[in-house]
Amino acid sequence: MEFYAAQNNSTLLTKRIHEERASNKYIISREPYQRDRDRIIHSRAFRRMMHKTQVFNANKGDHYRNRLTHTLEVSQIARSIGKYLQLNDELIEAIALGHDLGHTPFGHIGERTLDEILTMGIGVGDEKDVPSIKQNFKHNFQSLRVIDKLETRCTDYLGINLTFATREGILKHTKVKNKDGYYNYPDFNIYEMHLEFSFSVTLEGQVVAIADEIAQCTHDLEDGVRSGIINFDQLILQPLVQKCIGTYHIKFEQNAKTPAYETRSLIIKNLVGYLICDVCYQSKKNIEMYCQKHDLQCELLFKEKCISFSEEITGLVERLKNWMDNKIIYSEEVSISDSKASYLIKHLFKAYYIHPKQLPDYVLSKYFKVKGQSFNRLNIHDVELQNDEIFIRMIADHIGGMTDQFASRTYKKLYFPDYI
Known part of the structure; x- marks a missing residue:
């Protein structure tokens, strides 16, 4: 590894929330970020991503991305960049595999709906079926909440106790602010995360953030063509795609009978490689300039964004993303799916709020444990729970942890009569 990579012996970067006992002779020694990666892979939240929507509903077909396959693509892209820059591969992998653990069912509409419920409530005016608690729901913050509060690995504490570097990279893989300031999340001491910097203070965290952008930009194109929403002939006229086609001298059948295959084999694979190369070359220059300007300490924290596209490609990527949003995210098909998902999530929330005893034991017992009380369904008083922000x-x-299928089955269970 280069000297500017995150070091496995860094006191700050490898710090965990809870001190852990030293390994005994019957446990093979592992580096700190390797442990983080392994804990993420073995978490329940990681497995559930297999059945969470990326953009298109999983029932649409076997070849569309879901949240887990997206995560694996981000990991591959990030590790390719990291290898060129000689960064810490295990830290990159840990951040990449954990970055979307907090995502909801049904894609980003689930996130937006839960955020709307928590900030505004459900209902009209002062007559709220569910009151506002003035908190937010944002998937990067929720990913941190999952690994710090919701997953478990032992009886001594909540969470899976990851290192600072992994947690900080996960939090900052996307925005940490909205128009009103930092997202309001309970029970988080996130100000130790150097929130004065919107980007990660490790190069590994910055690499994952841009790899996430590359993955979304490229695989959404392929899924869009496969779905028929994006016209193949229109796609190849986009400036970034044109630049990629020209660079690699791509030749293909203009009137291809299998546009999804043509997109995958001729455009997407080359576009991924093209963007990776641009990031590698530009970032190498950025890092060298940063190292010349700053006195690098042993606890190296990057206070400038060094991992980036070149200026030209930045503009072309933004232009392509705007075109894709217009074609895919705001399309009739995705809009209909989003509307259904928002309706379903609001009704799940309303059902649990009005009748708390409908929640499963493992959710209610966790609530009473947080309150320092013993769990007994006889002690559940609806009004007390309804007035409690916790x-x-x-x-x-x-609801945020549910898969698409589980959320749909739960809605039927709560609202459909058994004799239908």
């Missing part, structure tokens, strides 16, 4: 937040955690 309970309302716990409903958001429960």
Whole structure:
């Protein structure tokens, strides 16, 4: 590794929330970020991503991305960049595999709906079926909440106790602010995360953030063509795609009978490689300039964004993303799917809030444990729970952790009569 990579012996970067006992002779020694990666892979939240929507509903077909396949693509892209820059591969992998653990069912509409419920409530005017608690739901913050509060690996504490570097990279893989300032999340000491910098203070965290952007930009194109929403002939006229075609001298059948295959084999693979190369070359220059300007300490924290596209490609990527949003994200098909998902999530939330005893034992027992009380269904008083922000937040955690299929089955269970 280069000297500017995150070091495995860094006191700050490898710090965990809870001190851990030293390994005994029957446990093979592992580096700190390797442990982080392994804990993420073995978490329940990681497995559930397999059944969470990326853009298109999983029922649409076997070849569309889901949240887990997107995560694996981000990991591959990030590790390719990291290898060229000689960064810490295990830290990159840990951040990449954990960055979307906090995502909701049904894609980004689930995130937006839960955020709307927590900030505004459900209902009209002062007559709220669910009151506002003035908190937010944002998937990068929720990913941190999952690994710090919701997953477990032992009986001594909540969470899976990852290192600072992994947690900070996960939090900052996307925005940490909205128009009103930092997202409002409970029980988080996030100000130790150097929030004065919107980007990660490790190069590894910055690499994952841009790899996430590359993955979304490229695989959404392929899925869009496969779905028929994006016209193949229009796609190849986009300036970034044109530049890629020209650079690699790509030749293809203009009137291809299998546009999804043509997109995959001729455009997407080359576009991924083209963007990776641009990031590698530009970032190498950025890092060298940064190192010349700053006195690098042993606890190296990058206070400038060094991992980036070149200026020209930045503009072309933004232009392509705007074109894709217009074609895909705001399309009739995705809009209909989003509307259904928002309706379903609001009704799940309303059902659990009005009748708390409908929640499963493992959710209610966790609530009473947080309150320092023993769990007994006889002690559940609806009004007390409905007036407790901790309970309302716990409903958001429960729904946010659901897969698409589980959320749909739960809605039927709560609202459909058994004799239908």
